[in-house]
Amino acid sequence: MTVDVDRDGKVGCAYYIAMEETLVLEEDIPMGDIEAVDTLMLHVQPTTVIIPNRAPGALVEFLERDAHRYDDSEGSSEEQGAYILRHVISAQFDYEAAKEALASIDVGRPIPDPIQVRSPEDKPAQSIGSSVHNKLMRLAETINLDSCLSVGCAGAIITELERRRAAEEPSWEDAGGVAFRLTSIKMNTSAGTMLVSADTLTSLQIVQSELHPNPQRRSSNNSEPKAKGALSITDLLQALASSAQGKRRLRQMLLRPSTDLDVIKERHRCIAALLHAENSEVAQKMRTLLRKLKNTRTLLLHVRKGVDRIRGELAIRVGDWKALVRFAMASAQLKQATHALRGTSGIEIFARICTEIDVKRFMHIGDVIMRTIDFQLSKENGRTEIHLGASEYLDGLRREFADVCQALPEVKESVVREVPREAAQYLQHCTVMPQLGFLIAVKLDPETGEGVYHGQNHPDGQWMMCFTSGDIVYYKNQLMLDLDSQYGDLPSRIADEEIEVMMALAAAVLEHEDAILSASDLFGELDSLLALALAAEKYNWTAPTMTTSNVIDIVGGRHPLQELLVPSFIPNECVMAGGCGAGRLEEDNEAPKNGNKGPAPSMLILTGPNNSGKSVYMRQVALIVYLAHTGSHVPATRATIGVTDRILTRIATRETVVNDESAFLVDLKQAAFSMNFATRRSLLLIDEFGKGTTVESGSALFAAYLTYFLDLGVEKPKVLAGTHFHEVFEKGLIRPGKDVAFAHMDVRLDPEAEDPEEQVTFLFHLLPGRGPSSLGVLCAAINGVSSRVIRKAEALVALQDRNESLVEACSELSEEDKRRLRQAELVARKFLELQVPSSSGEQGEGSTIREMLQAVLKTEEVGTPSP
Known part of the structure; x- marks a missing residue:
C-alpha cells in the first residue's frame, strides 16, 4: 500500500492485492488528512506501507505508531507491529512517470491500437496517436487520471513490484510462474458510497481489532498480521x-x-x-x-x-x-x-x-x-x-521401468556368475536410481571405506564407486553401463513426463x-x-424501507451487539429529519411527524443519568442507518431510512502514549472534521463534547457547536447529541423548537433505600423532555466509591442547589480535624501555664523540665478548654 498527503491535506492511495493480482487506486480525498489515512488503513489492512521521503511529519508519526520495529540490540531482528513501513525517494511518486508506467502494463487481452498519426521524428511517448496515448485513453475509461496523488501512488506500487520481481529466485520463472504479476487495474470511487471515518468505524464497533498482546505471536513473516479480534x-x-x-x-x-x-x-x-x-x-x-x-x-x-x-x-x-x-x-x-x-x-x-x-x-x-x-x-x-x-x-x-525392475534380480545373478565365488556373498542387490542409472550394491568394508569386493580380479577391471549409504556401497561396472546406454535414465524420464502431463493439465x-x-x-x-x-x-432483524427523503424513522430499534450481551434489551424509537437542501425533492415533503408535535426535528439532545443508556441509544441509531445502507436487514421492528451520505461521530477519544495531543485536542479535531464534511444528508453523533475542559468553556463550546449546525438552515444535518451540561439549557443557550427536541432515559428513584444500588433503577426507555439530573453522585456510590467521598459530594451538591458558596464548604473542617485542633490548643495552654525554674536553680533541674514537657504533651482532651 502506498500513501501520499499534500500540503492541503489531500490524500492519495493505491494498493496491490497479491492474491487477486490487482492494483487498486482510491480517488484523491480532498481535505482528508490523517483521518482519511486512518480509515484507509482499516479498509486495506496492509502488510507493507510505502510513503515518499517528503511525506508530512504528521503522516510519518501516525504510521510509525503501529509499524514493525526492529530490535538489533542483541543481534535479533524480531518484528513487531501490524505492517512494515518503508520510505522511498519522492521520484517514485511522480505523476507523469506513473501514467507512463500504467500505460505500459498489459492487462487482459490486448486491444489493437487505432491508426497512429505520428511521424518518425515525433519523440514524446504520449503524443497524440502514440501507442502510450491510446493506452492512456483506454485506461481513463476505468481510472480517474485527475486523481494525481493516487496515480503517483500507483506508480510507486509498480516500481515496488518490479523490484520484488527482480529479487525473486530464478527458479520461479523456470517453474512457469510470474512473481507479483499484475492482471487488472481498478479504481474505487466515492460516488455511490457512504463516507465512514475511522473514528466512526471504531466508535460504532463496526470494525474493532487490536494487535495480539504477545509480541511473539505478532512476529511473523506471513502476509497477514496476527490480530486479536473483538466483538x-x-x-x-x-x-x-x-x-x-x-x-x-x-x-x-x-x-x-x-x-x-x-x-x-x-x-x-x-x-x-x-x-x-x-x-x-x-x-x-x-x-x-x-x-x-x-x-x-x-x-x-x-x-x-x-x-x-x-x-x-x-x-x-x-x-x-x-x-x-x-x-x-x-x-x-x-x-x-x-x-x-x-x-x-x-x-x-x-x-x-x-x-x-x-x-x-x-x-x-x-x-x-x-x-x-x-x-x-x-x-x-x-x-x-x-x-x-x-x-x-x-x-x-x-511399463518399461516395471519390466526393468522385474529383471533386476536376473541382472544381479549375472553379476554374481562373473565374480569370484567368495565375493558373491557381499553382493546385495541391483537397483536403478534417477540420474545415476543402474547400480550394484556391495557390502561396506569399514577398514577401507570401500566395498568388500569392487571388481578385484574381474575381467572388466575394477568397478567405479558412486556413493556410500550406511553399510552399502554402490558401484557401476560394465554391465551397469551397458544397461544405462540401453534403457537410459528411466526414473528421470518418467518424472519429466509426469511434469509435462501436469503442465498440460494446468494449461487446460x-x-x-x-x-x-x-x-x-x-x-x-x-x-x-x-x-x-x-x-x-x-x-430477528427486519427489512428497512429505504427512501430519498432525508429522514430517520425507527420503531423498536435495538443495538445489534449490546442485545447479545444482556438478558433482555429495551427497544426504543427515533424520529428525525434533516434539511431539505437546495435541490429540494418531492419526497422531502414526506418527512415523518413527531407524534402530534409537528415535523420531526433535525437535532435530538439526550440528557439524563450516567449509565442510563444514552450512548448505546445513539450508537444503535447510527448502526441501524449503517446496516440499512449495506443492504442488510436491521435490528428494529420497523425502520424508514433516508439516503445518508456519511456518518460522523464525536464519541470515542482514542489516545496513545505516543501521541502528544491531549484528549481535549483530539475531541476538537473530531468536531472540526464533522463541521468540514457534514452535509444535509449526514448523521452526526456527538457524545459529551466539551468535557475535557472547564464547565464554563465546555458548555459554551458545546452550545456553539450545536448552534452551528442549527444555523445551516436547509443544509442542516441530522444530529444526535448527549450531554451533562445542564447549564446550556438552564441559561437558554439552546431552546427546544421545531428543529430541536430533548429526550432522556427513564429511571426510577427510591431515596429511602439503604443500598445505593436499590436507590436507582435504570429502565433504558427513551422519554421526551430533558432529564433533571445526571445522578453522578449516586452512580459513584453504585460503583464502589467511598461513602465518605459520597457524603462530601452530596453536601456540595446541596450547597450548589441552594446557590451557596462552595469556598466555605470546602474549607470546613472534619470532626477529626476539629478534635485534633482542640487537642493542640489544650497542649498549648498547658505549656503556657508551666512554671519554669530559673537557670540558677539546683542541679538536676533539666530532667525536671523534661518531665514537665512530657506531661504537657500527654495531656488528654476532657472537654473544650475555657478561654
Missing part, C-alpha cells in the same frame, strides 16, 4: 459466511456502504427471497455447498506457478486439485439449487448464476482432473500420482481461469447475502 459488526456477520470468498465480499460490503438505492433494494429483495419459508431448505443446502469451496484465487495461483522443475517433483498439492474438482461439482449443484428457489424472478444475483455458470465447462474441468490424477493412489503414496491412460508415452515408460485448467474466477465472485456475493439472511433470521 464487532464485521466479526459478527463474517462468522455467518461459509466461504473465504463470502467473508471477503461481506467485508467489502460492510466497509463500503452504498448510497445507491437500486443496489440496496436489490440486496433487500435477495435477502427476502432467501428468508422465504419455501426456500429455507434450499438456502441451507447452498450454505453446505459453499463450505466446500476453497479460495479459488489461491488454487489458481498454485496452478499458475506450475511444477518445480528443479526438484523434479509435482509441486501442486493433491489437495489443490481435489479442491478444484469440488469447486466444479459444487458449481453445478449451486446452479441447480438456484433454479429451485422460489420467488427470485428479477433478482440479479440469481439470474447471473443461472446464465453465467457454465455447468458443462466446469464438469469438463473436473473430468479432466479426475482422468489425470489418481487421488486414491496419491493419498496412499503421499505424492501426486497420474492415472493410467492420461499419457500413452508415460504409460510406456512405466487455466484456459477457464476467467470463468472460474467469475463464478467464484458470484458465489462470494451469494454467500455474503446468505450470511445477511442468516443474521436477519437468527437475530
